[in-house]
Amino acid sequence: MADIIQLLPDHVANQIAAGEVVQRPASVVKELLENAIDAGADTIKLIIKDAGKTLVQVIDNGKGMSTTDARLSFERHATSKIRSAEDLFQLHTKGFRGEALASIAAIAHVELKTKQETDDVGNVLVIEGSNITSQDVVVTPTGTSVSVKNLFFNIPARRNFLKSDTVELRHIIDEFHRVALAHPGISFALYNNGSESFNLPISNYRQRIVNIFGAKTNEKLVPVEEDTEVLNISGFVGKPEFAKKTRGEQYFFVNNRFIKSAYLNHAIASAFEGLLKTGTHASYFLNLTVDPQTIDINIHPTKTEIKFDDEHTLYALLRSAVKHSLGQFNIAPVLDFDRDPNLDTPYSYKKTETSVPKVEVDRSFNPFQEEKTSQPRVSNYKKEPTESWESLYVGLESKGNHSKQEFSAISFESEERTASIFDDDKQVEKTHTTYQLHNKYIVSTIKSGMMVIDQHRAHQRVLYEDFLKNLTVKEAASQQLLFPLQLHFSPQDIVIINQLKVDLEHTGFVFSSVMEELVEITGVPVGVPESEVSIILEQLVSDVENEVPESHFSASDLLAKSMAKSLAIKTGQSLQKDEQEHLVNKLFACKEPNVSPTNRTTFITMSVDELDKKFI
CATH class of the missing domain: 3.30.565.10 (Histidine kinase-like ATPase, C-terminal domain)
Structure with a gap:
């Protein structure tokens, strides 16, 4: 052969x-x-x-x-x-x-x-x-x-x-x-x-971070310093209130080489435990210096993954160093009492000598001795004889009849009730009852059985079609803000926002100015809370950078998807009966109620026959 x-x-x-x-x-x-x-x-x-x-x-x-x-x-x-x-x-x-x-x-x-x-x-x-x-x-x-x-x-x-x-x-x-x-x-x-x-330009580490991510970053940084025989840690972590929805600003450097490590990232997340909102991630820029003999760089072609000899020690040191910095700079709660300035000595009395208070005691006081007064007390108050309790209700019957006559003449302003086409009994039969299960699903009855709706995906579909319609028609309603909203972004994020500015205005946003690192907004779409605006724009920039969805979708479609994802009702949110019914009605008024904007199922149905089989 x-x-x-x-x-x-x-x-x-x-x-x-x-x-x-x-x-x-x-x-x-x-x-x-x-x-x-x-x-x-x-x-x-x-x-x-x-x-x-x-x-x-x-x-x-x-x-x-x-x-x-x-x-x-x-x-x-x-x-x-x-x-x-x-x-x-x-x-x-x-x-x-x-x-x-x-x-x-x-x-x-x-x-x-x-x-x-x-x-x-x-x-x-x-x-x-x-x-x-x-x-x-x-x-x-x-x-x-x-x-x-x-x-x-x-x-x-x-x-x-x-x-x-x-x-x-x-x-x-x-x-x-x-x-x-x-x-x-x-x-x-x-x-x-x-x-x-x-x-x-050539600078120190803090200035380099500020030059890359914008001047506003300077106030977000908390320094971290730890020097041990095993590991030297230097750098900064972001304050918890500036945590982001995305993991963009997370950097580990080992001996001046960028690495990715889910294990060490968990150490940072553990140090921030209890300080971050659900779904947010802390920023960090940390340099780790270790002995080159204790690491192996040659395990990945791109050299972004490193094998450590003793990961457990590094984990403990990193976690404690970050927790120490957060406590030292009063970011994390510490066992200390806030000083109340109201209890301080006033400035004009600071140098005044204090006098010891004196207590005077009447040694001749006898509590069992009758009090002798020079003049007898004169009282004009005369106690009336108490009548029997039956007398308190005499005459109430006649007064009650009189009040009924008075109230009968009172007219109330109210809307006229139009007669219903259906009888009351039939109308009750037509009403669909809904029930929220685990603050995640909405269960609704249908003729053949029951239907289970995912509230988050269903609301995404409703919002997506509303935003897409507004972008197409270009006539979205906007609610003006009492005070302009100023949001800070990095220069590269501003470039993306400028690209999307026209489409965002079609959805209801009103921009007064977009500068090098600052966006000023004077109007937002109807129904969008002011507190959610920064989250929406951050998520939108992240989606555009990572192209979610891919490039064959239009910019309007991407914008509608991103905003719907940010504003949709979250899993775990409790809904009232009328809110549940409104969401169900809006869902089935959509063009494609079966799937969410990301092509995931919004609801399932289960017939009575299928339920019957479960009990066989």
């Missing part, structure tokens, strides 16, 4: 490796930014076009590469960080696998310009699909510039799996934030389609 196992060609092996390292344009951004940091740069620029599909370029002022190093950097498993297997447990740099540039070059057009400080001219390499097409000298500043163009040009199937530009740009900005937050001592800039999105 002929041999059937053969070695893969290099370009195919590189494309397979690229599938692990490069999943989307954001993966390229992460690898190139980390290479720039490892090169010792203190100024890094990131240039994006068409959400990275057309161009991802990273320019740094690091130490650059020689001609030989520039050529070798695109070979698989070529790295300057590792010499032996033991070095994997002494890592102080970002990239160490030697796969990033080789994987990127296998699926894109890459141009590399690099120059060392001691050289007069630099080198330029042009690579297309792992093939080096040219290498020449070039005049370029000290450092390295890597341009990645036409990502996945030779793998169209992978390119088709990419999301819309909005979603891909969101992932790129997330990676940019993670790297920029981990290195406040480096200046970063991000340019998207020719316009500057971020310009982050």
Whole structure:
């Protein structure tokens, strides 16, 4: 039998490796930014076009590469960080696998310009699909510039799996934030389609957070500091009153490397226990410094997951450090009494000497001795003889008859009752009774049996069709606010709100101004409570960033879905009888009452025959 196992060609092996390292344009951004940091740069620029599909370029002022190093950097498993297997447990740099540039070059057009400080001219390499097409000298500043163009040009199937530009740009900005937050001592800039999105100067950690997420973030931060032999913790957590519905602002950095850890996230949630509203998540920006020998970074291709030697100790230290900070800055309740300023000594009496109060006692006082008065008491009050109790009711009968005559002449203003077409008995039979089960379902009787309605999904369907109608007709009613509502958002969130502003106005929102980090609202849709406005807009921005639903839906549909989800009656909310009946009637007045806006069942029916079978 002929041999059937053969070695893969290099370009195919590189494309397979690229599938692990490069999943989307954001993966390229992460690898190139980390290479720039490892090169010792203190100024890094990131240039994006068409959400990275057309161009991802990273320019740094690091130490650059020689001609030989520039050529070798695109070979698989070529790295300057590792010499032996033991070095994997002494890592102080970002990239160490030697796969990033080789994987990127296998699926894109890459141009590399690099120059060392001691050289007069630099080198330029042009690579297309792992093939080096040219290498020449070039005049370029000290450092390295890597341009990645036409990502996945030779793998169209992978390119088709990419999301819309909005979603891909969101992932790129997330990676940019993670790297920029981990290195406040480096200046970063991000340019998207020719316009500057971020310009982050060298600063301290708190200022870096404020520069990224907006000036209003400064008042939300609570510092966390803990120094032990096992672990050093530094950074900030957000105050509980500023907790968000989404998990966007949650960052763990271990030895200046962003990681994801559900276990450590649970430690933070445990520290905030009892301080957060249901369904909200605390923000945190925490740097953990541990001995490199106690962690293993090399367990995931993207290096966002780390294995710790002793997770239980880290969990306990992290939880106690956060709880201590919340208590120290009077965020969490502590065993202390609030000082009442009303009990303080008035300012004018502070230096006045106090006198000891004296008690005078009449030693000759005898409680058993009759009181002697010089003049007898004179009383004009004469006690009337008490009549029998029957006399109290004499004459009430006649007074009662008189009052009946008076009340008979009184007329009440009321609406006229129109005669019913049906008899009372028949009308009772037509009335459908409803019952709320566990504050989650509405049970209603129907001719064939009974119907169970999910109140949250049913209300979503009702609100969704109302909002969609208002967006289509563009004639939504709005209720004016007595005082303008000012909401603070990050600059990237403001961009999304500006995109949705027109559609939001069609639903009933009235914007007086939308500034760089501030939105001022003077009117909201009818029935929307003022306290829910910030939650609605936060949820809406999150849905647009994550494209829920996907891009083939219209913006109006997305907006209607997001607002319906935010404003719908929640599970656990008690409803009165008339509210239950109103919801049932509104549901079956919808075009598609069977499913919620997210295509989930809103109600089920159970016939009498099915119930009978249960008792057999």
